[in-house]
Amino acid sequence: MTTEKSVAHHxxxxxxxxxxxxxxxxxxxxxxxxxxxxxxxxxxxxxxGEYKFSGKGKVFSHTTIRVAPEGxxxxxxxxxxxxxxxxxxxxxxxxxDCKPDEVKIGIPVESCFRKIREEGKSGLVLYGFKFRxxxx
Amino acid sequence: xxxxxIVGIGITKFGEHWNSGLxxxxxxxxxxxxxxxxxxxxxxxxxxxxxxxxxxxVGQEHTGALFTDYLGLNPVPAIRTEAACASSSxxxxxxxxxxxxxxxxxxxxGGVEKMTDVYGNLATTAxxxxxxxxxxxxxxLTFPGVYALMAQRHMYQYGTxxxxxxxxxxxxxxxxxHNPNAQFHRKITVEDVLNSPLVSDPLRLLDCSxxxxxxxxxxxxxxxHAKKYTDTPVYIRASAQASxxxxxxxxxxxxxxxxTISAVQNAYRQAGLRPGDIDFxxxxxxxxxxxxxxxxxxxxCRKGEGGNLVQSGDTMIGGRIPVxxxxxxxxxxxxxxxxxxxxxxxxxxxxxxxxxxxxxxxAENGLAHNVGGSGSTVVVHxxxxxxx
Numbered sequence: 001m002t003t004e005k006s007v008a009h010h011x012x013x014x015x016x017x018x019x020x021x022x023x024x025x026x027x028x029x030x031x032x033x034x035x036x037x038x039x040x041x042x043x044x045x046x047x048x049g050e051y052k053f054s055g056k057g058k059v060f061s062h063t064t065i066r067v068a069p070e071g072x073x074x075x076x077x078x079x080x081x082x083x084x085x086x087x088x089x090x091x092x093x094x095x096x097d098c099k100p101d102e103v104k105i106g107i108p109v110e111s112c113f114r115k116i117r118e119e120g121k122s123g124l125v126l127y128g129f130k131f132r133x134x135x136x
Numbered sequence: 137x138x139x140x141x142i143v144g145i146g147i148t149k150f151g152e153h154w155n156s157g158l159x160x161x162x163x164x165x166x167x168x169x170x171x172x173x174x175x176x177x178x179x180x181x182x183x184x185x186x187x188x189x190x191x192x193x194v195g196q197e198h199t200g201a202l203f204t205d206y207l208g209l210n211p212v213p214a215i216r217t218e219a220a221c222a223s224s225s226x227x228x229x230x231x232x233x234x235x236x237x238x239x240x241x242x243x244x245x246g247g248v249e250k251m252t253d254v255y256g257n258l259a260t261t262a263x264x265x266x267x268x269x270x271x272x273x274x275x276x277l278t279f280p281g282v283y284a285l286m287a288q289r290h291m292y293q294y295g296t297x298x299x300x301x302x303x304x305x306x307x308x309x310x311x312x313x314h315n316p317n318a319q320f321h322r323k324i325t326v327e328d329v330l331n332s333p334l335v336s337d338p339l340r341l342l343d344c345s346x347x348x349x350x351x352x353x354x355x356x357x358x359x360x361h362a363k364k365y366t367d368t369p370v371y372i373r374a375s376a377q378a379s380x381x382x383x384x385x386x387x388x389x390x391x392x393x394x395x396t397i398s399a400v401q402n403a404y405r406q407a408g409l410r411p412g413d414i415d416f417x418x419x420x421x422x423x424x425x426x427x428x429x430x431x432x433x434x435x436x437c438r439k440g441e442g443g444n445l446v447q448s449g450d451t452m453i454g455g456r457i458p459v460x461x462x463x464x465x466x467x468x469x470x471x472x473x474x475x476x477x478x479x480x481x482x483x484x485x486x487x488x489x490x491x492x493x494x495x496x497x498x499a500e501n502g503l504a505h506n507v508g509g510s511g512s513t514v515v516v517h518x519x520x521x522x523x524x
Contacts, residue, residue, distance in 0.1 A: 009209075013270065032386070040386070061390060063284035064337040065276060070260045072276040080277050082285055082385045092385045093275045100337075106294050116275060128194055128275070 004123035015050075017128035020111050022089055024051035031087040056134065057085040057110030064100040071117040079103050082132055097132040110134035137236040139523060141362035144173025146480045150469030150506040152252045153321040153349040158196060159206045162248050163454040165474075166207045169244065173355040173365050175231040177207070183214040184231045186223030186247030187473035192262035194250050207244075218473075221422060222264030222508030223247055224352065225377075225476030232375040235401075241361065246353030247478075249471035257341050258413035259347050263472070266509040268383035280336040280344055282384055283423035283508045287338055290391045290425060295441065298338055300443035302329035302522045304424035305466050306513045307343050307452055312463025314493030318471030319348050343424040348469035352477035354484075357521055367512030373501070374406035374518040375492035384510040391440075393426075393511035396433040400505070403433075409501060411435030413456065414518070416496045418479035418484060420507040427451075431459060431503055434516075453494055461486060461494045476506040476515060483519045 011027060015021045015035075026047040033053070039046025062081040062136040065072070074077070079095040081103065095103050096114060097135035109131040148161050148169025156164070162185075165263075170177065185203040200214035216228040224247025231245035234376055265275040267282055290296045307328055312318035324342060332341040362369035378398035381387055386392065404410060410451035411434065419434065428442035436457050437445040445451055451459035462468045462482035465475060467480045483502040485491045504517045 017274075038358055040381075046232055061285040061289040063288060063339075064334070065278055065281050066333070066337075067260065067335050068257065068276065069273070069278055070257055073257070075276065080275065080281050081287070082390070088226060090385045092272045092383070104287070115272065119371050126274075127470065130275075 004119045007124065010126060018113065020051055020053045020055055020129045022053060023048050027129050031085070032091040033089045040105045044084065053087055053089065055129070056082045057109055059095065059103060059105055059107050059109060060084040060090060061105060062095065062103045071119065073094055083109055093128070095132065096128045096130050102133065108134045108136040138238060139332060140232050140235045140356055140372040141357035141359045141460050142354050142480070142484055143357055143365035143369050143517070144169045144175065144360055145353070145484045146172060147168070147317055147352040147481045149317045149477055150185070150348045150350040150471055151433055152476070153313060155347065158190065158194060158202065158248060158250050159513050161250060161349060161351035162206050163202060163244060165248070165353040166244065169353035169357065171199065172423070175242065175355065179242045180188065180209055180212055180244055182234055182243045183209065183212055184217060184227040184243065185214065186217045186227040186476065188218060188220050188249060189262045189265060190250065190473070191260070192265070194253055201239035219513040220338060220508035221420070221470070222473040222475045222476055222506045222513045224506070225517065227256055228480060229375050229377045229475065229515055232372055232466055235356055235358055241358060243356050244353055244486040245477065247473040247476060248351035248438065248502035249321055249473035250349050251347045251471055263383065264290065271383050272385065278336060280339050280423065283425055284339045285384060286390050286429065287423070290337065290429065293391050294443070295346050296446040298330065300447050301343055301424040301428065303446045304421060304427045305329050307312050307446065308421060308460045308464040310464040311429050311453060311461050311494055312467035315468055318463040318467055319346055320463070321465045330378050331334060339423055339425070345422045345470035348471040348476065350471035350474045352474045352481050354477055354480055362420060370484045370487045370521065371523045372517060372521050373409065373520050374403035374516065376400070376402035376406065377513065377515045378402070380512050382509065382512045391429065393429060393433055393507065393514060395511050395514035396430060396505065396507070396516070399514045399516040400434050403518050407517060409520045414503045415501050416458040416461055416497045417503040417505065418464070418482050418504040421460055421466050422470060422507065424466065426507065427459060427464065434503065437455045453496060459495050461491065461496060476504070479504040479506060480517060480519070487519060487521045490512035504513035
């Protein structure tokens, strides 16, 4: 099986993945990722707009992946975390620029722009946000 | 609405079947179920079969028609259900509605998965389709990783220990010793689990259910017809399904599975039963932490006490609430599309009193809990020896 996708498949998500853009609902004041036209709390009554997150947050939970899926073999072991952004939304990505055992629940992190993986030999090189430890 | 009963069960051995593909697995389970019910093919009016990812595992989709074709039952209508690892419980949920509605009187439900024809990380990739592909798997998250995130948080919030998680695997391997259809017939110790290779911290290899091939099938009929087929029908007292966010990361609390709570509350209401009335349960121990979380969410203990529950021995056969008497996903095996139906096979064998060395004495009411993804789909069934 190949996991290579068309350029458009990735291109339409560039704003979210390159710039950490999610959503803000002006009705319930919730922030969430990714972008959506429907607020998960208010549904169609929400007034949802795009929002660019600051990229600052804290590790909510984490794990070190040692058996990788296709395309991530070269990165093992790597840390994946659920990060709670300072606005309240949560996202998933890797935590880099540190040793796996330095990542703990609650440590402050900030987003950075990194390569995610290559899609096979002829596919795209995919980029996006990861996180790194930050000063609190 | 009509009540529903199970009058036939069929299951293959779970594990690596080098000589069996989808066809052989489906026909073995299907024929066993039909023979167990004492019916013939012409009695069957509808087939509903679960398969999570036959397309990625063996390149074959359109498994509804495939079920009917392979069982020689054309032109009986067929439906494929897909809800990741809960695919065949959704088949049963759908089949129950078909009987309840009065439209059909004899339905085959079941599920199949053929997972061992692909190599290691392709299976990991296929299973990752059960999570949020764009926002979780895209960044390199795996399924062991999803449950490791839950485990890490459960340990942090409730003090659940590494050893308590290992005890789930030890118990389920012990139970599987008495299940001839289980993938593993090998006792393990807590030390074995703690010394097995790390897969996704804190989860180790022996915390993880294995990749397997297998199929299971059930024959369901209206309760008022059940005695026509068998002296020991098993009655479906509740059938409930609930949904939650596809991504784990969007949920406010990842130490609980909200869809389990929604589904089981609905199921207890349908059955008129409470957690204390359940004599045994098959729960979705895809990873050891999930049995701990499930026993809490199903009401067998308080939130955060699941680790202590397994440590106390209450979930062993002979304990207060035996859990995963079949060996569970951990030791019986987890051919994902077949797992929900296989859990129900265990419920039926227990309630008929045919579970041999793993029999729960005096079992009257059993509960099956099947999870798709990280809890994006949960199906709960409650079954009883008695109709009410």
